[in-house]
Amino acid sequence: MAGNKGRGRAAYTFNIEAVGFSRGEKLPDVVLKPPPLFPDTDYKPVPLKTGEGEDYVLALKQELRETVKRMPYFVETPEEKQDIERYSKRYVKVYKEEWIPAGPKSKKAKDTGKGTSLTNTADVLKKIEELEKRGDGEKSDEENEEKEGSKEKSKEGDDDEDDNAAEQEEYDEEEQEEENDYINSYFEDGDDFGADSDDNMDEATY
Amino acid sequence: MTQAEIKLCSLLLQEHFGEIVEKIGVHLIRTGSQPLRVIAHDTGTSLDQVKKALCVLIQHNLVIYQVHKRGVVEYEAQCSRVLRMLRYPRYIYTAKTLYSDTGELIVEELLLNGKMAMSAVVKKVADRLTETMEDGKTMDYAEVSNTFVRLADTHFVQRCPLVPATENSDPGPPPPAPTLVINEKDMYLVPKLSLIGKGKRRRSSDEDATGEPKAKRPKHTTDNKEMWPLAYSQSQHSRVNSEFQFTFQTQTSSEIVRTMLRMSEITTSSSAPFTQPLSSNEIFRSLPVGYNISKQVLDQYLTLLADDPLEFVGKSGDSGGGMYVINLHKALGSLATATLESVVQERFGSRCARIFRLVLQKKHLEQKQVEDFAMIPAKEAKDMLYKMLSENFISLQEIPKTPDHAPSRTFYLYTVNILSAARMLLHRCYKSVANLIERRQFETKENKRLLEKSQRVEAIIASMQATGAEEAQLQEIEEMITAPERQQLETLKRNVNKLDACEIQVDETIFLLESYIESTMKRQ
Numbered sequence: 001m002a003g004n005k006g007r008g009r010a011a012y013t014f015n016i017e018a019v020g021f022s023r024g025e026k027l028p029d030v031v032l033k034p035p036p037l038f039p040d041t042d043y044k045p046v047p048l049k050t051g052e053g054e055d056y057v058l059a060l061k062q063e064l065r066e067t068v069k070r071m072p073y074f075v076e077t078p079e080e081k082q083d084i085e086r087y088s089k090r091y092v093k094v095y096k097e098e099w100i101p102a103g104p105k106s107k108k109a110k111d112t113g114k115g116t117s118l119t120n121t122a123d124v125l126k127k128i129e130e131l132e133k134r135g136d137g138e139k140s141d142e143e144n145e146e147k148e149g150s151k152e153k154s155k156e157g158d159d160d161e162d163d164n165a166a167e168q169e170e171y172d173e174e175e176q177e178e179e180n181d182y183i184n185s186y187f188e189d190g191d192d193f194g195a196d197s198d199d200n201m202d203e204a205t206y
Numbered sequence: 207m208t209q210a211e212i213k214l215c216s217l218l219l220q221e222h223f224g225e226i227v228e229k230i231g232v233h234l235i236r237t238g239s240q241p242l243r244v245i246a247h248d249t250g251t252s253l254d255q256v257k258k259a260l261c262v263l264i265q266h267n268l269v270i271y272q273v274h275k276r277g278v279v280e281y282e283a284q285c286s287r288v289l290r291m292l293r294y295p296r297y298i299y300t301a302k303t304l305y306s307d308t309g310e311l312i313v314e315e316l317l318l319n320g321k322m323a324m325s326a327v328v329k330k331v332a333d334r335l336t337e338t339m340e341d342g343k344t345m346d347y348a349e350v351s352n353t354f355v356r357l358a359d360t361h362f363v364q365r366c367p368l369v370p371a372t373e374n375s376d377p378g379p380p381p382p383a384p385t386l387v388i389n390e391k392d393m394y395l396v397p398k399l400s401l402i403g404k405g406k407r408r409r410s411s412d413e414d415a416t417g418e419p420k421a422k423r424p425k426h427t428t429d430n431k432e433m434w435p436l437a438y439s440q441s442q443h444s445r446v447n448s449e450f451q452f453t454f455q456t457q458t459s460s461e462i463v464r465t466m467l468r469m470s471e472i473t474t475s476s477s478a479p480f481t482q483p484l485s486s487n488e489i490f491r492s493l494p495v496g497y498n499i500s501k502q503v504l505d506q507y508l509t510l511l512a513d514d515p516l517e518f519v520g521k522s523g524d525s526g527g528g529m530y531v532i533n534l535h536k537a538l539g540s541l542a543t544a545t546l547e548s549v550v551q552e553r554f555g556s557r558c559a560r561i562f563r564l565v566l567q568k569k570h571l572e573q574k575q576v577e578d579f580a581m582i583p584a585k586e587a588k589d590m591l592y593k594m595l596s597e598n599f600i601s602l603q604e605i606p607k608t609p610d611h612a613p614s615r616t617f618y619l620y621t622v623n624i625l626s627a628a629r630m631l632l633h634r635c636y637k638s639v640a641n642l643i644e645r646r647q648f649e650t651k652e653n654k655r656l657l658e659k660s661q662r663v664e665a666i667i668a669s670m671q672a673t674g675a676e677e678a679q680l681q682e683i684e685e686m687i688t689a690p691e692r693q694q695l696e697t698l699k700r701n702v703n704k705l706d707a708c709e710i711q712v713d714e715t716i717f718l719l720e721s722y723i724e725s726t727m728k729r730q
Contacts, residue, residue: 042555043552043553043554043555045552046552048704048708048711049707049711053299054710056299056302057295057296058295058703058706058707060298061294061295061709061710064295064298064314065221067318068221068222068223068318071318071319073227073265073266073319073320074223075223075224075225075227075258075259076224077224
């Protein structure tokens with residue numbers, strides 16, 4: 001098939017007349033790359049239809065677009081949890097109309113939510129007592145506020161509150177464990193440090 | 207589903223329902239029917255979010271569910287329904303032209319909510335209308351209900367299937383998914399609502415019209431009215447109508463055809479090739495009141511229409527003064543062809559359009575014949591033919607002279623296959639709408655900061671006006687937006703409007719092509 005390409009004139013296997021080219025005529029160029037993304041057009045598009053009807057439909061379309069955003073069917077993407085919970089976030093939340101299709105599952109979710117929030121408030125209360133004993137004044141104030149905040153919102157069974165309270169708890173625990181500022185694994189005896197590491201080494205040190 | 211359709215579906219779902227629903231919806235469209243756990247696993251979203259998304263989609267009739275063997279419930283998305291969302295403003299407008307504001311609001315509420323109970327719709331619409339009316343006047347519920355009943359009668363709204371109520375429910379566990387049944391006859395039945403009182407203070411007591419057993423009572427809130435497929439066929443009739451106005455020379459003939467279409471709205475399904483035969487007497491009786499043409503004149507018009515080479519109207523019998531049908535399939539075919547011709551003309555020029563029409567008329571032509579008939583020099587004709595061929599408006603038909611299909615001994619004929627060209631054009635339309643939506647979103651995103659600022663300023667001005675501020679203060683607030691910013695906003699608004707208008711117009715072409723393809727496929 002491709003064997004004859006290099007030798008002399010091209011010979012076609014079919015009647016070139018049928019496709020419309022006469023012999024010896026310059027064939028159109030071979031296309032080597034994809035067509036341009038925005039090719040120039042010789043003919044510009046026809047202007048759009050205008051009229052009262054069209055304007056009305058346009059207005060309807062734009063209104064519809066705005067309205068669907070406010071409907072409860074528009075599910076917002078949940079925000080990613082941030083490492084540090086910003087205090088102001090709680091008070092900037094915008095409440096949208098909640099649409100829960102009637103069903104047994106939604107009731108279950110509500111119950112479990114309430115349960116965990118109650119246990120959380122119990123834990124929080126315990127923490128507050130411990131902290132008060134320690135005499136960490138500033139912290140307990142914060143804890144009090146958080147406790148009140150979480151109590152108010154526990155009625156809604158909001159999952160976010162549980163998570164935030166849980167995070168706060170974990171954070172507190174970590175802080176409490178560290179009585180001092182020093183790393184626990186720091187060796188006080190400097191001599192043993194080097195010796196220990198050499199014990200199991202079979203290879204020579206360089 | 208083609209990539210272009212999937213992309214368009216994804217953009218539409220995102221605009222209407224947000225990212226999560228879009229992800230789930232597109233996944234279902236791409237992979238077909240799947241159970242809940244598989245969806246959650248494949249898309250990597252949590253189970254509750256998947257459930258919520260599916261609820262939203264089912265509510266809006268975009269996803270259906272089925273119980274398969276072993277009690278597994280599978281969900282399937284319907285791509286064509288999602289694409290239909292593009293046409294919502296057009297539906298609302300059609301309802302407005304036929305049933306005025308009340309109808310428009312009913313249709314809008316149903317479209318926004320997917321499915322709703324009749325009582326809820328009537329209440330909401332009446333409240334909305336009351337707000338816009340002058341002080342002291344209230345909208346009567348009965349009027350809204352009447353409009354609703356009329357919409358149901360002309361099949362604009364339809365009843366949803368219900369869970370069948372079992373009087374003696376078996377003690378076994380409930381099935382994993384309810385099977386919905388709907389009696390064909392009941393589809394357009396309207397429950398009798400007796401809403402006592404009107405305006406803000408009211409008590410509504412809904413009663414079932416047919417005196418069904420008490421067990422059904424608590425379920426009557428699922429007595430929903432659902433909208434979608436019928437506005438489609440309705441709109442089709444009105445569209446084909448408007449097209450007819452252009453094809454028919456006189457006002458009268460288009461009026462006659464419009465009457466015939468109106469009469470056959472309910473009796474004909476949306477994809478039937480012919481309307482039901484209508485006798486000339488019936489047509490005469492149903493002509494609009496203002497038209498006073500005599501019976502003979504009507505008969506003459508009908509005969510002329512039936513003899514017309516376009517063959518839109520045909521005569522199917524002689525009883526009742528002559529039975530006439532409208533050939534919907536032919537009408538759609540000629541509309542689709544006209545669209546194709548117009549596209550070729552606007553894209554490639556009028557000479558190409560001449561060649562296209564020639565090939566369309568003569569069905570199959572050789573290269574030489576095209577040049578002769580079109581009276582266009584060979585080189586240009588060749589060039590144009592190849593351009594159209596590369597864009598798939600024209601196709602090549604091989605007719606071999608010998609069994610070995612040797613190219614030198616084969617005829618190559620150019621032909622236009624309307625169905626495949628229509629499909630190709632439809633695909634391009636989907637792509638263009640997707641591009642338009644993307645561009646519009648891009649423009650809006652670019653200027654987001656400016657838009658937010660202007661919204662804030664407007665809110666401030668509105669609140670200040672409410673509390674009675676002075677002119678000077680208002681001026682000052684308005685100057686917060688500088689002149690170049692104002693100009694930028696103007697340009698943005700103009701662009702967005704233009705892009706929206708483009709979408710609407712492309713949607714009309716989509717509607718036409720889809721109807722034609724559907725009608726042709728049904729015939730085969």
